[in-house]
Amino acid sequence: MKKIIQYCIAALFLVTAAFSQDFQGMAVYESKTSMEDVKLDNKEITPEMKKMIEERMKQMFEKTFILRFDKTASIYQEEEKLDAPGQDAGPFKMMSSFAGGGKQYKNIREKKFLNEKEIFGKEFLVDDSLVPIKWKMENEAKKIGDYTCYKATAVIPADQSNIMNYRPKKGVDQEKMQKATNFTDVVEMPKEMTITAWYTPEIPVGQGPGTYWGLPGLILEVNDGKTMILCSKIVLNPKDKAEIKPLKKGERVTREEFAEILTKKLQEMQEMFQSQRGGNRIMRIGG
Numbered sequence: 219m220k221k222i223i224q225y226c227i228a229a230l231f232l233v234t235a236a237f238s239q240d241f242q243g244m245a246v247y248e249s250k251t252s253m254e255d256v257k258l259d260n261k262e263i264t265p266e267m268k269k270m271i272e273e274r275m276k277q278m279f280e281k282t283f284i285l286r287f288d289k290t291a292s293i294y295q296e297e298e299k300l301d302a303p304g305q306d307a308g309p310f311k312m313m314s315s316f317a318g319g320g321k322q323y324k325n326i327r328e329k330k331f332l333n334e335k336e337i338f339g340k341e342f343l344v345d346d347s348l349v350p351i352k353w354k355m356e357n358e359a360k361k362i363g364d365y366t367c368y369k370a371t372a373v374i375p376a377d378q379s380n381i382m383n384y385r386p387k388k389g390v391d392q393e394k395m396q397k398a399t400n401f402t403d404v405v406e407m408p409k410e411m412t413i414t415a416w417y418t419p420e421i422p423v424g425q426g427p428g429t430y431w432g433l434p435g436l437i438l439e440v441n442d443g444k445t446m447i448l449c450s451k452i453v454l455n456p457k458d459k460a461e462i463k464p465l466k467k468g469e470r471v472t473r474e475e476f477a478e479i480l481t482k483k484l485q486e487m488q489e490m491f492q493s494q495r496g497g498n499r500i501m502r503i504g505g
Contacts, residue, residue: 242288242459245436246297246451247427251279251382252444279382283447286460287425287436290328293462294427295321323465324348326424326431332465335379335476337483343468344476349375351432353415360416362438362449367416370433376408377429378477382444383407415440421452 282297296319323332326348333344356369376383384405415426419435426437427447438449471479 240288240459242286242455242462243421243423243436244453244456244460245285245287245427245438245449247283247285247447248450249279249281249283249427249445249447279445283427285425285427286462287423288462289423291323291325291462292425293321293323293460320344321465322428323463324425324429324431325464330464331429333379334465334467336468337479341468342476342479343465343470344379344473345470346473348431349429351430353433362416362418363452365418365420365438365452367418367438368435370415370417371413372415373410373412376411378407378473379480383411411442413440413442421454 283294284297285292285294287293320333320335322334324330329348331344331346331348335342335344351372351374353370353372356371358369360367360369384407387404387406413430415430415433415437416439417426417433417435417437421436422434423436424432424434426433427440427449430437430440436452438452440447
């Protein structure tokens with residue numbers, strides 16, 4: 219552990235001089251989410267349809283994100299991709315927007331967090347403080363690209379605005395899932411999640427992908443047991459500077475307020491699907 223601390227301090231002194239007042243960087247991240255908890259349980263779905271839906275959902279949860287950062291603030295957003303001709307991605311895009319998403323702004327000096335979100339065409343701006351992360355430094359190191367990275371772990375509150383964090387309640391089987399009229403009667407949100415991150419002191423900024431921050435170096439990889447985010451490219455001091463400013467788009471709400479709005483909309487979706495299909499669900503989330 220002493221060696222890691224000494225390396226971090228040495229690296230910090232060596233590279234700080236290169237980070238001028240107008241320093242800016244760009245990092246590309248690839249995100250993959252496990253599909254093990256998503257079950258297709260409708261007998262009316264043919265093997266061909268099931269394969270197509272599974273492939274579309276796999277694409278939906280394999281995303282590319284761009285993090286643009288300076289010494290104190292960052293903007294993190296998904297890279298826009300065009301749908302293939304003839305593909306109706308409406309339902310998948312809607313579900314994808316519930317699964318996290320939205321442009322994010324983090325200012326680690328002011329401990330400020332802003333997140334643009336959209337639900338059924340209505341735009342919200344989650345305006346809150348950065349959630350502190352109590353990192354535990356581990357005595358492990360590895361290379362990610364050209365950078366030496368060190369391991370850190372933490373237990374954090376589960377993201378209430380991410381639909382993929384929901385889990386079935388104990389004792390809830392498929393029959394109860396199909397008959398349920400209240401969304402929250404059959405699923406629950408875990409209170410905490412254990413995450414593993416890898417950061418590099420060679421880029422001494424406390425930024426990272428998504429809501430992750432607070433380590434003595436840029437976070438290049440993070441895994442919460444379901445989703446892994448891995449940096450695939452880094453550009454320091456790019457020629458084209460980006461505007462890293464606070465977001466303003468959407469109705470301002472807190473994290474708690476947005477979580478309540480999301481839960482209400484999911485309940486409305488539950489009722490709508492049941493009325494359309496007589497209680498038979500095409501898909502269930504959480505196993």
